[in-house]
Amino acid sequence: MAGVSFEAVSKSFGETRAVEGVSLEIADGEFFALLGPSGCGKTTLLRLVAGFETPDEGNVKLGDAVVGRPGWALPPEKRKIGMVFQSYALWPNMTVAENVGFALRVRRLAEAERVRIVNESLVKVGLEGMADRRPHELSGGQRQRVALARCLAMRPGVVLLDEPLANLDVHLREAMQEEFARFHKEIRATVVYVTHDQAEALALADRVAVMDAGKVEQMASPRMLYAEPASEMVARFVGRGLVVPALVIGRNAERVVVDIFGTRLPVRGAGASGERRALCLRAENLAITPDGNGIRGRVTGLAFHGAATLVTVQPDAADAPELKVEHAGPPPEQGSAVTVEVRDGWIIPQRETQA
Amino acid sequence: MSGSSAIAVPARSLFSSEAALLVLVAVYIIVLGLWPLGRLFVESLSGGASGEVLGLLFGQWRSAAMHRALLNTLESSLLATLVSVVIGTATALALTLTDVRGKAALTFVALLPLLVPSQITALAWIELTGAGSPILAPLGLAPAPGATNPLYSVWGIVLVMGIESSTLVFLAVRAGLRNVPRDLVEAARLGGAHPLRVTSAVIMPLAMPSILAGAALAFVTSIGNFGIPAMLGIPGRYTVLTTLIYQRLQGFGPRVLGEVAALALILTVLAVAGLILRALIVRRGGFAAEPGAPLDPFRLGRSRVVVELLLWIALAGIAILPLLALLASSLAPALGVPLRIDTATLANYRFALFEQESTLRAFANSFVLALAAAAVSATIAVPLAYLTVLRKNPGARVLDLLADAPYAVPGTVLAIAVIIVFLPPIPFTGVSLYGTLGIILVAYLARFLALALRPAVAGMEQVPKNLDEAAQVAGAGVIRRLRAVILPAVAPSAAAGALLIFMTAFNELTVSVLLWSTGHETLGVAVFFLHYEGNSPAAAAVAVISIAVTLALAILTSLMARNLPQGVVPWRA
Ligand SMILES: Nc1ncnc2c1ncn2[C@@H]1O[C@H](COP(=O)(O)OP(=O)(O)OP(=O)(O)O)[C@@H](O)[C@H]1O
Ligand SMILES: [Mg+2]
Numbered sequence: 001m002a003g004v005s006f007e008a009v010s011k012s013f014g015e016t017r018a019v020e021g022v023s024l025e026i027a028d029g030e031f032f033a034l035l036g037p038s039g040c041g042k043t044t045l046l047r048l049v050a051g052f053e054t055p056d057e058g059n060v061k062l063g064d065a066v067v068g069r070p071g072w073a074l075p076p077e078k079r080k081i082g083m084v085f086q087s088y089a090l091w092p093n094m095t096v097a098e099n100v101g102f103a104l105r106v107r108r109l110a111e112a113e114r115v116r117i118v119n120e121s122l123v124k125v126g127l128e129g130m131a132d133r134r135p136h137e138l139s140g141g142q143r144q145r146v147a148l149a150r151c152l153a154m155r156p157g158v159v160l161l162d163e164p165l166a167n168l169d170v171h172l173r174e175a176m177q178e179e180f181a182r183f184h185k186e187i188r189a190t191v192v193y194v195t196h197d198q199a200e201a202l203a204l205a206d207r208v209a210v211m212d213a214g215k216v217e218q219m220a221s222p223r224m225l226y227a228e229p230a231s232e233m234v235a236r237f238v239g240r241g242l243v244v245p246a247l248v249i250g251r252n253a254e255r256v257v258v259d260i261f262g263t264r265l266p267v268r269g270a271g272a273s274g275e276r277r278a279l280c281l282r283a284e285n286l287a288i289t290p291d292g293n294g295i296r297g298r299v300t301g302l303a304f305h306g307a308a309t310l311v312t313v314q315p316d317a318a319d320a321p322e323l324k325v326e327h328a329g330p331p332p333e334q335g336s337a338v339t340v341e342v343r344d345g346w347i348i349p350q351r352e353t354q355a
Numbered sequence: 356m357s358g359s360s361a362i363a364v365p366a367r368s369l370f371s372s373e374a375a376l377l378v379l380v381a382v383y384i385i386v387l388g389l390w391p392l393g394r395l396f397v398e399s400l401s402g403g404a405s406g407e408v409l410g411l412l413f414g415q416w417r418s419a420a421m422h423r424a425l426l427n428t429l430e431s432s433l434l435a436t437l438v439s440v441v442i443g444t445a446t447a448l449a450l451t452l453t454d455v456r457g458k459a460a461l462t463f464v465a466l467l468p469l470l471v472p473s474q475i476t477a478l479a480w481i482e483l484t485g486a487g488s489p490i491l492a493p494l495g496l497a498p499a500p501g502a503t504n505p506l507y508s509v510w511g512i513v514l515v516m517g518i519e520s521s522t523l524v525f526l527a528v529r530a531g532l533r534n535v536p537r538d539l540v541e542a543a544r545l546g547g548a549h550p551l552r553v554t555s556a557v558i559m560p561l562a563m564p565s566i567l568a569g570a571a572l573a574f575v576t577s578i579g580n581f582g583i584p585a586m587l588g589i590p591g592r593y594t595v596l597t598t599l600i601y602q603r604l605q606g607f608g609p610r611v612l613g614e615v616a617a618l619a620l621i622l623t624v625l626a627v628a629g630l631i632l633r634a635l636i637v638r639r640g641g642f643a644a645e646p647g648a649p650l651d652p653f654r655l656g657r658s659r660v661v662v663e664l665l666l667w668i669a670l671a672g673i674a675i676l677p678l679l680a681l682l683a684s685s686l687a688p689a690l691g692v693p694l695r696i697d698t699a700t701l702a703n704y705r706f707a708l709f710e711q712e713s714t715l716r717a718f719a720n721s722f723v724l725a726l727a728a729a730a731v732s733a734t735i736a737v738p739l740a741y742l743t744v745l746r747k748n749p750g751a752r753v754l755d756l757l758a759d760a761p762y763a764v765p766g767t768v769l770a771i772a773v774i775i776v777f778l779p780p781i782p783f784t785g786v787s788l789y790g791t792l793g794i795i796l797v798a799y800l801a802r803f804l805a806l807a808l809r810p811a812v813a814g815m816e817q818v819p820k821n822l823d824e825a826a827q828v829a830g831a832g833v834i835r836r837l838r839a840v841i842l843p844a845v846a847p848s849a850a851a852g853a854l855l856i857f858m859t860a861f862n863e864l865t866v867s868v869l870l871w872s873t874g875h876e877t878l879g880v881a882v883f884f885l886h887y888e889g890n891s892p893a894a895a896a897v898a899v900i901s902i903a904v905t906l907a908l909a910i911l912t913s914l915m916a917r918n919l920p921q922g923v924v925p926w927r928a
Contacts, residue, residue: 052824076827089825093843102839103829154829 002063002157003028003190004049009058009068010214011044018044020214021058026207028063031184031191033201036211037237042194045211046160049192050083051076062158082156082189086163088147090135096122096146097131103154121149125179141172152183158190165200177204198238202226210234228268231350235280243348244321246279248272256347261317263295269347278348283310285344286325288332294339297323299332313340372833373742377750380739384754388761388801391772398775399616415617424599425621431512431584431595432577438517439573442673443524444566446666451532452554454652455663467674469522470909472862473582474883475898479677480506480515481586481886482684482895489683490676507591516583518673520576524569531565532558537650550653564636571633578625579765581865582879586886596622597767597865604771604869609778609789616775619768626765678902685895703896707885714897716874717881720792724877725860728799729807729853736807737815737849741841744815745823755808762805766865773798774870790872798866803859807852814848814919815841847919854912858905 004026011019018041026032034042047053048060051073060068062081067074090099101118109117122128125145135143144164151159161180165173181204184191195201201208202222209219210233218230229235232243246258248271255266258279271277288311300322301312309331313323323340332338402410415421446465450458468476483490484497485504491497498505505511535558543553581597588598600615600622655662686699707714739758742751761769777788777797788794818841826836842849864879871880878901885894 050824050828052827076824077830077832079828080830081828083825083828085821085825087819087821089819089821091822091826091840091843093840102826102831106830106835150825150829 003030004032004158004192005061006045006048007059007061009045009048009055009060011041011048011053011056017214019048022211022214022216023058024209024216024219026190026192028190029188031181031193031204031206033193033195033205033208034211035195035198035201035208035237038196040211041214042196042211043162046162046192046194048073049158050081050160051079079158080154080156082151082154082159084144084147084151084159084161084164086166088135088143090143090146090150092135094134095131096127096133096135096138099135099146100150100153102150117153121153124152124183125149140168141176144168144172144176148179148183152187155187156189158192159187161191161193163195164193165195165197173200180204202238210237212237228346229280229348232278232280232348235278235346235348239282241280241282242321242324243278243280246277246345246347248275248277248347258345258347260342261295261315261320263293263342265342265345267342267345267347269345269349271347277351280346280348281323281342282344283324283326285342286323287341287343288313288325288327288338289341290339292339292341294341295320295323296337296339299334299336299338302331302334311338313338315340373746373748376738376833377742377748377754380735380742381750381754383735384758384804387797388769388804389757391776391801392760392764392769394775395616395619395768395772398613399620401613411613411617412620415614415621420594420599421618421621424594424596424618427509427588427593428578428595428597428622428625431509431516431588431593432574434509434513435516435520435577436570436574438513439519439521439524439577440566440570442518442521443569443573444528444562446521446670447525447528447532448554449662449666451529452550452558452650452653453655453659453662455655455659455666457663461666461670464670464674465525466522467678468519470858470905471519471678471902472864472879472905473516473519473580474586474864474879475582475681475862475902476519476677477515477583477586478882478886478891478894478898479681480511482891483677483680484511487684487687488680489687490680503590506587508587509591509593511587511591512584512593512595515587516577516580517573519580519583520573521673523572523576524566527565527569527572528562531562531568532650535561535650540650553653564639568633568636571629571636575626575629575633575763578622578629579767579865581767581868582883585868585883596625597765600767600771601868609774612771612775612778615771619765619771623764623768626763626768630763681895681902682899684892685899687892687895703892704900707893707896707900711893713876714881714885714893717876717878717897718900720875721861721863721878724792724796724799725857725863727796728803728860729856731800732804732807732856733811733849733853735804736811736852737842737845738837740808740811740815740845741823741837744812745818745820745841755812758808759805761801762803766802766863767869769802770798770866770869773801773866790875792875795867795870795875795877798870799860799863802866803856806856806859807849810848810852810855810919811845814845818844847915851912851915851919854908854915858908858912862901862905 006022006024009019009022010017022045034045036042044053048055048068051067054073055068055070057070059066062079067079091102094102097118100121101114104114104117118131122131125148127142127145127149130138130142135146138146147164165176168176177200193201193204202225205222207219207221208225210217210225212233218225218234225234226239229238229241235241235243244260246260249257249259249264250273251257252266256269256271257264257266258277260279267279295315297313297315299311300314303310308326308328311325311327311331313325315323325340399411400409449455450461450465455461481504482488484506486498486500486502488497506515539557539561540553543557548556579597581601584593584595584598585601588595594602596618600618603611603615685703686701688698688700688702709715739751739754742748743755773794774789777794780787788797822840822844823836826840831839862879863877864883867877867880868883871877878897882894882897882901885897
């Protein structure tokens with residue numbers, strides 16, 4: 001078992017700065033998710049852990065050992081790391097059992113021991129009867145399980161998963177998420193899980209690093225990430241937060257009072273009077289009230305979401321962005337005037353310097 | 356918990372096994388191909404007996420025989436290129452742009468000359484047009500008995516060489532026509548242009564770069580051709596550079612090695628000039644037109660039958676008739692006895708296979724050489740393609756390019772280069788490869804690696820990189836990965852490359868005619884000398900057998916090719 005750490009690691013491909021000055025400490029046994037939009041450098045970071053890439057700057061460590069530094073990387077075949085590829089990368093010329101047992105064969109494990117571990121791994125992923133099939137005779141979900149079994153059979157201290165569920169349908173994705181969580185509890189390996197699906201990251205991980213353009217924007221527990229996003233990018237990317245401009249007016253007990261679109265509200269966070277800041281609002285913290293204090297506006301859209309209706313409200317104030325409100329009960333009429341009550345908000349700590 | 360128990364960092368090793376593999380392949384390519392070629396150039400540029408700067412080269416440059424040979428080479432190659440462009444382009448246009456029936460069969464016939472080695476093509480044409488022609492004589496069209504064969508002349512060389520290299524133009528033009536965007540053609544037709552007008556005004560200009568590229572390739576091939584000018588030119592006293600080199604070496608032995616090296620340099624310069632021209636055409640040629648939908652063939656209407664008939668007559672006359680003459684000659688009874696069903700005999704086959712020891716030996720030698728060349732080349736090509744394509748190793752990319760050199764230069768040049776390096780005893784052993792099968796094998800290995808490399812690279816490009824990476828994560832070293840994961844994935848492509856080499860090497864003449872020795876003849880040499888000694892029926896018999904072998908292998912390759920990625924089999928579209 002081992003943790004993984006990055007010390008100010010950068011990696012470029014020609015002009016593209018794929019990873020830029022990333023420092024991370026992933027604890028031994030932690031389930032760690034790398035989350036971010038396409039092209040932000042998640043895969044590159046993972047490949048630095050695996051040893052497929054050599055850092056341009058900084059060190060990559062497994063446990064206490066430096067395994068990657070500028071100009072040198074310990075080859076992947078010597079790292080004893082498990083990896084599940086997005087496209088599964090099952091060897092088509094081998095049966096399921098041969099795929100799963102390959103690493104053990106490479107390590108010259110005795111035949112009996114090998115067979116035992118292979119069968120055990122296949123049972124764990126629910127593929128008992130399929131040992132002699134070839135990858136092309138399996139469904140997508142089954143292939144995914146073989147890839148997982150192949151990884152488990154290695155008994156790795158560190159498991160890397162690169163968007164392992166991206167090719168599966170929604171139902172299978174949920175089932176597999178549960179399995180990943182279960183396996184993590186069982187084998188207690190350090191897991192680094194790459195995904196661009198924020199729900200997946202929040203559901204699975206102990207901690208999440210949100211990446212953007214090669215840099216880590218925020219690293220925190222899912223709860224913190226959701227409640228207290230550090231930047232506008234994180235606020236928007238995690239839980240589809242709405243970011244609106246706000247003027248800080250003063251303090252009220254624990255809370256900061258801000259003015260949005262002419263309405264005064266108490267919110268969480270920090271800020272000095274007179275500052276213009278960005279405020280993160282979430283659909284479930286907004287409510288449509290018939291009367292009372294809130295932002296006045298007009299209903300411009302209604303989308304049925306089962307238990308609730310997502311109501312789009314255009315505030316009356318000039319230049320105000322649309323608000324999305326989760327509303328239970330009978331929806332208001334299209335075009336009708338409503339008031340949106342704001343129950344909670346979060347002042348994004350990062351100043352709008354680059355916006 | 357500390358990581359030291361799980362991850363032990365070994366000392367930084369100078370040679371990972373990947374680097375070792377690269378070094379191995381590099382040594383192979385350098386020792387067998389690049390070093391000899393380099394030595395050839397050094398040798399050809401040396402001072403010679405007089406010690407004058409570039410003495411050897413100037414000595415040759417001033418010789419009348421060399422002048423004549425150089426002019427003849429240029430003359431015959433340029434004219435042959437013209438012939439090949441006419442035949443190749445016309446065939447490609449007819450088979451690609453029109454709705455003639457039986458395209459598969461016609462294409463097969465059009466490409467048949469590709470499968471028949473030069474010396475056998477020449478032999479077949481000699482049989483067809485000679486006084487004793489089994490096909491023309493009964494029709495009263497053959498030359499009078501005793502008259503020289505009309506093909507023993509520059510025109511004979513031009514015709515036969517042109518036909519042989521027409522296949523190269525055909526393949527290039529066909530590929531080019533497939534890239535002509537359909538909407539351009541349709542726009543012209545909507546504008547009211549007749550199909551002929553569309554072809555001349557729209558399609559031909561777009562296909563011109565392909566035609567020129569094909570022509571440049573045909574020219575380079577013609578310059579390096581030995582079999583045809585040897586069979587037709589030596590009796591006709593029309594000497595080209597390849598035959599001049601052969602005659603010098605044959606007459607005076609290795610002591611004229613320096614002089615022939617100078618001749619070889621001149622030959623190389625011609626070939627390289629042609630290849631550079633081709634590269635320039637390909638680069639400038641606007642092949643960039645994005646491949647849209649394929650062209651709709653023009654409907655020929657009532658004239659279709661006429662076009663089909665003309666195509667069959669032309670292609671059959673070019674490709675099949677000579678082979679029939681060859682077959683008939685191989686069945687001919689004693690000289691002067693007319694060939695009829697009841698006089699046909701297998702005596703020539705019996706003679707060639709069972710009575711003449713050297714022919715049987717040649718079969719065995721060529722079989723062993725071709726098999727070894729195919730197997731070893733494929734074995735080298737797979738790791739090299741792996742390092743180039745999947746590992747993106749910069750060193751391997753350079754080697755991949757350099758491996759083409761021994762195939763790009765004329766075979767005659769390579770053979771001389773190999774003699775220069777491997778005539779002296781190998782250091783520390785005291786053994787010389789000269790006068791053994793070994794020297795022919797060395798030359799074949801150098802020359803044919805390129806043939807195995809291209810299919811291996813095409814196959815490797817289909818292998819997902821992460822199959823290799825997954826095996827790496829599993830702890831497998833480079834050799835293990837090659838064996839367990841890569842080889843199974845590219846085996847069909849590698850096998851196709853090996854078959855290609857076998858087919859080519861089995862009938863090879865140009866290289867082996869300069870390297871053979873008694874007891875170490877090849878099949879190509881056997882046919883050449885049987886004919887030379889006047890035993891044409893026996894030569895025909897041997898030729899028929901070797902064509903049969905080649906044809907069978909070609910069909911096997913084509914059947915395999917159905918499941919292979921594009922670019923693995925050269926004649927497949
Ligand atoms: N081998 C490479 N050569 C050149 N550029 C590369 C290479 N690998 C990655 N990049 C570039 O580096 C950047 C980060 O790529 P990376 O694959 O790490 O992104 P990602 O976050 O995994 O994206 P996705 O979610 O789409 O998989 C991208 O701009 C990509 O184009
Ligand atoms: Mg990725």
